Amino acid sequence: MRLIRNFALPLVIASCFSSVAQAQEAGLDQKINELFATVTGPFVSLIFAPIPGTSFPWIVMWLVIAASVFTLYFGFVQFRAFRHSIELVKGDFSDPNDAGEVSHFQALTTALSGTVGLGNIAGVAVAVGIGGPGATFWMILAGLLGMASKFTECTLGVKYRNEYKDGTVSGGPMYYMSKGFKERGIPGGKFLAVLFAIFCILGALGGGNMFQANQAHAQIAGIVGEFPGWITGIVFAGVVFAVIVGGIKSIANVTEKVVPFMGVMYVLAGVAILAVNFDQIGWAFGQIFSGAFTGLGVAGGVVGALIQGFKRAAFSNEAGVGSAAIAHAAVRTKEPITEGFVSLLEPFIDTVVICTMTALVITISGQLMIDPASGNYILNDGGSIQTVTGASGVALTSAAFESAFSWFPYVLAVAVILFAFSTMISWSYYGLKAWTYLFGEGKKAELAFKIMFCLFIIVGAAANLGPVIDFSDAAIFAMAVVNITALYVLMPIVKAELTSYMERLGKGEIKRFKGAEKITEPAN
Amino acid sequence: MSARIVVGMDGSGSGDRVTDFAKGLAKLIGDCELILVYVIEWSPYTFQTPEENEVRHKRREEEIQTALERVLNPAVDELKEAGFSARGVVRHGKVAQLLDLIAVEENAHQIVVARSSEGGIAKTIFGSATANLVMNASVPVTVIK
Numbered sequence: 001m002r003l004i005r006n007f008a009l010p011l012v013i014a015s016c017f018s019s020v021a022q023a024q025e026a027g028l029d030q031k032i033n034e035l036f037a038t039v040t041g042p043f044v045s046l047i048f049a050p051i052p053g054t055s056f057p058w059i060v061m062w063l064v065i066a067a068s069v070f071t072l073y074f075g076f077v078q079f080r081a082f083r084h085s086i087e088l089v090k091g092d093f094s095d096p097n098d099a100g101e102v103s104h105f106q107a108l109t110t111a112l113s114g115t116v117g118l119g120n121i122a123g124v125a126v127a128v129g130i131g132g133p134g135a136t137f138w139m140i141l142a143g144l145l146g147m148a149s150k151f152t153e154c155t156l157g158v159k160y161r162n163e164y165k166d167g168t169v170s171g172g173p174m175y176y177m178s179k180g181f182k183e184r185g186i187p188g189g190k191f192l193a194v195l196f197a198i199f200c201i202l203g204a205l206g207g208g209n210m211f212q213a214n215q216a217h218a219q220i221a222g223i224v225g226e227f228p229g230w231i232t233g234i235v236f237a238g239v240v241f242a243v244i245v246g247g248i249k250s251i252a253n254v255t256e257k258v259v260p261f262m263g264v265m266y267v268l269a270g271v272a273i274l275a276v277n278f279d280q281i282g283w284a285f286g287q288i289f290s291g292a293f294t295g296l297g298v299a300g301g302v303v304g305a306l307i308q309g310f311k312r313a314a315f316s317n318e319a320g321v322g323s324a325a326i327a328h329a330a331v332r333t334k335e336p337i338t339e340g341f342v343s344l345l346e347p348f349i350d351t352v353v354i355c356t357m358t359a360l361v362i363t364i365s366g367q368l369m370i371d372p373a374s375g376n377y378i379l380n381d382g383g384s385i386q387t388v389t390g391a392s393g394v395a396l397t398s399a400a401f402e403s404a405f406s407w408f409p410y411v412l413a414v415a416v417i418l419f420a421f422s423t424m425i426s427w428s429y430y431g432l433k434a435w436t437y438l439f440g441e442g443k444k445a446e447l448a449f450k451i452m453f454c455l456f457i458i459v460g461a462a463a464n465l466g467p468v469i470d471f472s473d474a475a476i477f478a479m480a481v482v483n484i485t486a487l488y489v490l491m492p493i494v495k496a497e498l499t500s501y502m503e504r505l506g507k508g509e510i511k512r513f514k515g516a517e518k519i520t521e522p523a524n
Numbered sequence: 525m526s527a528r529i530v531v532g533m534d535g536s537g538s539g540d541r542v543t544d545f546a547k548g549l550a551k552l553i554g555d556c557e558l559i560l561v562y563v564i565e566w567s568p569y570t571f572q573t574p575e576e577n578e579v580r581h582k583r584r585e586e587e588i589q590t591a592l593e594r595v596l597n598p599a600v601d602e603l604k605e606a607g608f609s610a611r612g613v614v615r616h617g618k619v620a621q622l623l624d625l626i627a628v629e630e631n632a633h634q635i636v637v638a639r640s641s642e643g644g645i646a647k648t649i650f651g652s653a654t655a656n657l658v659m660n661a662s663v664p665v666t667v668i669k
Contacts, residue, residue: 081537091568096625099586100616103568110572167582256571305559429574 032230032459037467040474047474047481055214056303059477060310061436066143066484069407070152075500078147084505085341092514093338095369096163101332104342107401109260111343114208114426115350116263117419119316120414122215122394124358126469128368129392130384131308132298133284133413134291136359138309141314143351146319147344149486152487155181155340155494157325158333160236166343171329172430173200174437192482193437197476200434201449203323206475207315207467208427209453210460214468215394217461219416222395223409225332233461237454241420245450246445248388259422262415263354268337270357273404277364284363301385311473314480317347321476322483326430331480335510337497365400367391428453526555528611530627532619532637532657533562533595540667542638543599549636550608558597558610561626562591566616576655588614620656627663637664 048057071078088104089297098114100321127135152174160179162170181189185501217232228512274281287296292309295301318324324346328339362368369378371384389399428450435449459467504510526598531546550556564587572580596612603610615622627635639654658665 020625094568096615096617099568100564100566100580100587102572105569106572106577110574110577113571114574168579169576169581256573260571327574327577330580332581394556426574459543 019452026349032462033464033467036459036463038470039465040393040471043478044470047477053201054303054340057221057307058309059481060145060314062484063149063314063320063477063480064145066309066480066487067142067149067194070148070487070491071145073495074148075149075220076148077151077350077498078144080347080482081151081341086346087307088338089345092512092515093510095373095513097512098332102330104333104338105332107328107339108342108345110330111324112346112349114323114327114430115260115316115318115423116354116415117423118212118394119312120350120354120358121266121397121416121419122311123316124355125362125393125396126361127308127312128359128385129387129396130299131305132291132385133287133295133359133363134289134293134295134302134305135309135312136288136294136363138306139313139355139359140309141311142320142350143317143347143355146317146347146351147315149320149484149487150317150347151340151344151492152491153320153322153325153483154328154343155497156339156487157329158331158339159493159497161329169330169332170433170436172433172437173327173479174324174434176325176490177209178484178487180486180493183488184493186489187297189486193487195480195483196357196374196486197434197437199475200322201431201438203321203472203479204427204431204434204457204477205453206253207472208430209321209424210463210468211485212474213421213460214463215418216417217478219394219398222398223413225256229460229462231435231461233458236421236424236461239458240424240428240457241450241454243425244295245447246451255425258309258466262418265411266415267274267357267399268352268381269405269408273364273401274357276404277312277432280364281360284360287363288359291476298377298385301377313347313351314475315473317350318476319347320357320480320487321483322479323427323430324495326433327426335497335501337501340494342495349435361395361404362400366404367396367400377422424457450478526557527553528559528630528632529560530623530630530632530635530663531560532635536638543603543654544574544656545666545668546636547603547606547608549634553649558603558608559626559630559632560596560603560610560612561623562595562612562614563619564591564614564616565619567618576578583659587616588632609622613630619653620660622662623657624663625637627661632663634663635661636668637665638668 005150035379036332038456047059050056051058051061090109091105094103124139127139156176157171159167159172162175163169173196176195177189177196179189181187181192213233213236214238217229220232221227245508290296291298291305293302295305300306312321325341328343331339333339367387367389370376371378380386384392387396387399387473389395391399399411401412411444432446432449436445440443527551529546529593531542546558564606589657591614592612596614600612607658613626623635623637626632635657637654637657654667658667
């Protein structure tokens with residue numbers, strides 16, 4: 001009931017206002033959009049500037065190289081330690097005397113709730129809509145490589161976090177940059193930390209906020225009809241404000257219980273569609289592989305597919321961005337590297353499993369129009385692939401799922417709203433940590449950030465998808481520029497931790513607790 | 525070697541009934557140590573917000589301190605004053621599972637718990653938890669009404 005009150009009521013109010021307000025206020029949306037695009041344009045252009053002589057954005061290359069370097073440097077840790085990571089999440093190595101602390105499972109799911117969401121639903125649709133099914137191949141590859149980036153940053157996040165006298169903790173790239181660099185005797189750590197904190201705030205306002213609000217509005221408008229985005233924005237801002245400023249835990253509690261349920265439901269619906277269309281999975285993978293290496297007529301060809309795949313994967317799983325290091329820092333563990341192991345599962349779940357499933361459903365649904373003569377995809381005026389309904393972003397995913405289940409858009413609408421909401425709550429925390437790193441932990445400083453965060457929700461809901469998605473990408477990738485620079489400097493520390501831990505694990509010095517209770521026989 | 529009895533405490537009035545019964549048993553046995561256990565219901569598989577994770581350690585310490593101050597320490601002191609050998613243990617986890625685990629770890633001869641009709645934590649702990657304990661315990665269990 002609370003859920004209905006929180007979300008359905010605003011929807012009804014919004015739809016009532018829509019017809020009256022539309023004529024008067026469509027102009028306001030346009031003004032917000034134009035102003036937003038003008039202000040953010042130079043920043044976006046800098047981040048996505050192509051490597052001279054090519055059309056390849058340097059930032060994508062930056063992420064690919066970093067993930068590859070970490071993969072090689074740590075000896076394919078994402079594959080070597082995959083099984084051990086699952087054992088850690090299951091609690092096989094958790095000391096029963098530490099029960100009551102944040103578990104590995106809780107740290108993993110908290111971090112996942114910040115990443116699994118619109119990136120998996122709307123982001124994949126954007127990637128496939130522009131880059132074709134071939135983008136999926138590069139997305140999977142980026143997901144697999146990104147596991148090593150996530151491993152590196154989360155290990156450092158725990159190792160260099162701040163533990164305060166009252167028992168609370170604060171961690172993340174800001175802390176490993178300043179403390180880790182100092183420990184290694186390398187200057188510039190503090191500068192990078194400040195730079196990262198600035199970009200983290202922008203990322204929180206962009207991908208963690210405006211993109212979410214924008215796509216949530218698109219989803220609601222798709223069901224109740226077009227109405228000004230600022231109305232959705234105000235409703236969302238009000239609910240988020242109630243949680244992060246008003247401290248109304250009940251809303252967050254409902255969300256944190258319902259979001260995993262919606263996530264599982266989304267995956268099950270996808271699996272059901274794939275099962276029904278079992279005979280087409282081979283064809284879909286064929287499209288993915290051939291698209292990855294031929295482009296199948298998409299704008300930019302193979303490179304276009306690759307860029308889209310890597311961009312959307314990075315946006316979805318945030319590997320190398322540094323946000324997960326903030327979420328994982330809360331775990332109290334004697335071995336920081338165990339959080340690294342656990343975190344490497346995130347890109348796998350987020351990108352390799354969920355994003356791939358979304359891409360397969362979109363491909364199999366036949367929403368992407370193919371020219372029967374050439375076998376290539378038909379492009380529209382904007383350079384994207386022509387879809388049957390003309391939809392893009394989350395609407396494309398919705399249309400794809402609707403082709404199998406007519407009722408699915410309603411479920412997806414609720415899922416999108418909840419995903420958007422949970423991602424906003426997570427990113428409000430990441431942004432706040434960066435904000436307090438810069439301005440101190442005072443109540444006034446925190447309140448200022450939270451109010452600003454809520455105002456940006458309104459801007460995000462009112463602006464068009466194009467400028468919002470560009471700014472969101474740019475802000476998130478700007479975080480990755482600073483974070484990965486620090487990871488290169490600090491990766492020998494992680495290597496030493498990894499070597500030591502694996503040696504001790506091999507010798508049996510890392511104690512396995514599961515089943516320990518059965519060792520001692522009762523005295524009778 | 526002295527006998528040991530694990531006594532499940534839930535912070536309600538039923539704690540007196542359980543300790544009274546355990547005292548009776550200890551008197552009959554003679555050389556017997558009473559281990560008073562308070563379990564704070566907790567699961568490692570719940571979903572938490574980042575803010576909750578941040579303060580989790582602090583909350584845990586507070587929960588343990590509260591359980592000691594309000595439930596275990598007064599009960600242990602009272603037992604000691606009455607001449608019994610007693611100590612208290614606080615753990616986080618599943619009630620039935622932990623009471624049995626502690627009984628096994630401590631080589632206890634028996635577990636004594638209450639079947640409480642009270643609400644809140646007591647209901648959570650000694651509702652189905654009692655049934656689970658009786659069904660799966662490695663040592664004999666006495667349930668006090």
